[in-house]
Amino acid sequence: MLLWIIFAFVGVLSGLIIACALEMTSPKELFQGALGGLIAGLLMSAMLPH
Amino acid sequence: MEFLGYITLAIFLGLMLLTLFGYIRTPVQTVLVLSTILCLVVGGLFRFSAYGWNSVALMPNEFLGGIILHPITALLTGLFLAGGLKASGGFEALKAILGYLRRSPIGLVGTLVILINLPVISSLPCGRILAAALLPLLFTFGFEGGLGILTKSQLIVLIGAFTRNSMGSCGPSPIGGVGQIAEGFLGSFFPTASDGILRAPQAFALMLGTAIVALFLKFVSQKLYPDDVALREAPAGFATQSGGTEVRIKAPIQGFIALAIFVISLLIAIFQPLGKMPVQSVLVAGALLMIVVCRIRLNDLLEGIILLPVTAMAAGFLAAGALAATGGFVALASILNSLVSIKALGVAGMLAIFVQFQTILPLSCARILTAALVPTLYLFGPAQFNFLSWSQLAIVMAAYIINATTSCGPSPLGGGGMMGEGTMRAETGFIKGAYTFASMAVMAPMAAIFMKFLNLSVFQPSDPGFARNIYMIGAFALVIAGVNITFIFLGSRIFNPNISRNFFVQLLGFLFSGGFGGGILAFALFEMDATKICQGVLGGVIAAALIGLMVPKTLSKRLSATLTGPML
Numbered sequence: 110m111l112l113w114i115i116f117a118f119v120g121v122l123s124g125l126i127i128a129c130a131l132e133m134t135s136p137k138e139l140f141q142g143a144l145g146g147l148i149a150g151l152l153m154s155a156m157l158p159h
Numbered sequence: 160m161e162f163l164g165y166i167t168l169a170i171f172l173g174l175m176l177l178t179l180f181g182y183i184r185t186p187v188q189t190v191l192v193l194s195t196i197l198c199l200v201v202g203g204l205f206r207f208s209a210y211g212w213n214s215v216a217l218m219p220n221e222f223l224g225g226i227i228l229h230p231i232t233a234l235l236t237g238l239f240l241a242g243g244l245k246a247s248g249g250f251e252a253l254k255a256i257l258g259y260l261r262r263s264p265i266g267l268v269g270t271l272v273i274l275i276n277l278p279v280i281s282s283l284p285c286g287r288i289l290a291a292a293l294l295p296l297l298f299t300f301g302f303e304g305g306l307g308i309l310t311k312s313q314l315i316v317l318i319g320a321f322t323r324n325s326m327g328s329c330g331p332s333p334i335g336g337v338g339q340i341a342e343g344f345l346g347s348f349f350p351t352a353s354d355g356i357l358r359a360p361q362a363f364a365l366m367l368g369t370a371i372v373a374l375f376l377k378f379v380s381q382k383l384y385p386d387d388v389a390l391r392e393a394p395a396g397f398a399t400q401s402g403g404t405e406v407r408i409k410a411p412i413q414g415f416i417a418l419a420i421f422v423i424s425l426l427i428a429i430f431q432p433l434g435k436m437p438v439q440s441v442l443v444a445g446a447l448l449m450i451v452v453c454r455i456r457l458n459d460l461l462e463g464i465i466l467l468p469v470t471a472m473a474a475g476f477l478a479a480g481a482l483a484a485t486g487g488f489v490a491l492a493s494i495l496n497s498l499v500s501i502k503a504l505g506v507a508g509m510l511a512i513f514v515q516f517q518t519i520l521p522l523s524c525a526r527i528l529t530a531a532l533v534p535t536l537y538l539f540g541p542a543q544f545n546f547l548s549w550s551q552l553a554i555v556m557a558a559y560i561i562n563a564t565t566s567c568g569p570s571p572l573g574g575g576g577m578m579g580e581g582t583m584r585a586e587t588g589f590i591k592g593a594y595t596f597a598s599m600a601v602m603a604p605m606a607a608i609f610m611k612f613l614n615l616s617v618f619q620p621s622d623p624g625f626a627r628n629i630y631m632i633g634a635f636a637l638v639i640a641g642v643n644i645t646f647i648f649l650g651s652r653i654f655n656p657n658i659s660r661n662f663f664v665q666l667l668g669f670l671f672s673g674g675f676g677g678g679i680l681a682f683a684l685f686e687m688d689a690t691k692i693c694q695g696v697l698g699g700v701i702a703a704a705l706i707g708l709m710v711p712k713t714l715s716k717r718l719s720a721t722l723t724g725p726m727l
Binding site: 122123138141149153 | 264265266267268269270271272273275276277279280282309310312313316317320354355358359362363366367369370371373374376377425426609613617627629632633636637640644
């Protein structure tokens, strides 16, 4: 469970940073970036040994 | 024998440096084979004169004993399967899925974030596989690619960040990844290390590091080298003229089937739900299924094999074997041991330098030096020098491996980052600052923290001494990201048209971040020991100086001159 949480966290964090780097900084775009990051983090976690 | 070790180590490092600085213009694999032959000849002569013929006769066994076949065969089968995916249209299917995602509620930016992180999620044995398949797709997002959705600056960030993620994804790969070399050594203590003890720390660090690379490319690289990317901005009104129409990517049904077979094979290889079996067998079975179901040819699968990482790994193992047989590693360990005796550095300072070794000396494939240097790192543990306990060795390995894995990105010797530079039409060296900065300042310390506060307890749950604290990992992630983002923003504000001044500002940023990273690594190893943390900071600063000084001050203006000059 901890691995899921921490990868969801880093996914959201990296999603927000990438959205800023892509100059997509409206609240909607930041939310979408965070959501994309969350999905990426959860997918990554699913691929790891727990 | 010790004297011989110094000679062979000097031959190896000398040849590597000459190649890196462009004095030897042959593929690095050839240089490694040359280094192997030279080391063996010198070693043979030395042994013959000192110990007689019997000692020389033992050399082949000692030399070949260092070659580990598992990662080589895993890499070959991984590439074999990826070849099938490519031939059956699997990558087209992936592109179509990304197209659907873009029209979903996560929108363009969410899709781009997933796309950037796709390499580490899929964890192929070589980042070049996915990069070769998807970089042309990323290019289409720009004006010159046809869609015109992204500006030049956005496209640089997208391509640079995606390539960064790709050229680090081979580390946590369970199918012949770079990390498996070190996991084999950690298996001496952690019984299940080969299940992937280094995967999660690497993946975590890479995801955060990729985001920092995106920011660095946006705020630093584009300001330092404003004229060195030949991509063009869309002319005003381009979107209106084209009507904003988007070509929907269509993929054959075999592509979707092949993608499903690929994912299922990967999951079986990772999680072993059918019982313990070699990764290679699973991948070959998957490839055979692709041949039958998707009607592809064996030749298609063989075409997927990229020789560079395979030969790099084999050449690296040969060089490592020659060094091992002639005492080169013992000599290297003795040199590093002598660094430990310098009071200002100590073990913490020496390790802070050592974990950055491959970013200091970036070669075309991380496996070359990893195969040669992981045995040396192993010697620092209980196996020989006893500087570190097993858990500390695992923490250092995590930091070392992610730093090593990502080193092919900024390598000017045909490194993977050059694929990204080519796609964004940038001069060689454009991405080097961003890539080395993130590896040094974010990924290495973050992987160490992750290993300390979570992964040790996952792989050794019976030991109550291992912490399991995700709050600490989260706090460190925020602090490391926060500090480095601050440096990036500050740097971008200070830059002006003076190239030398900008280079100095950037170097200063490297030194601060390197020192910070070295301190965090020392904390992960020795906790709140102020002396050790100071030593780590000093080691980090020294490593950062070596890395920062290698970042180009200015890039060649050849490309832009050609594009804007009378020749055009």
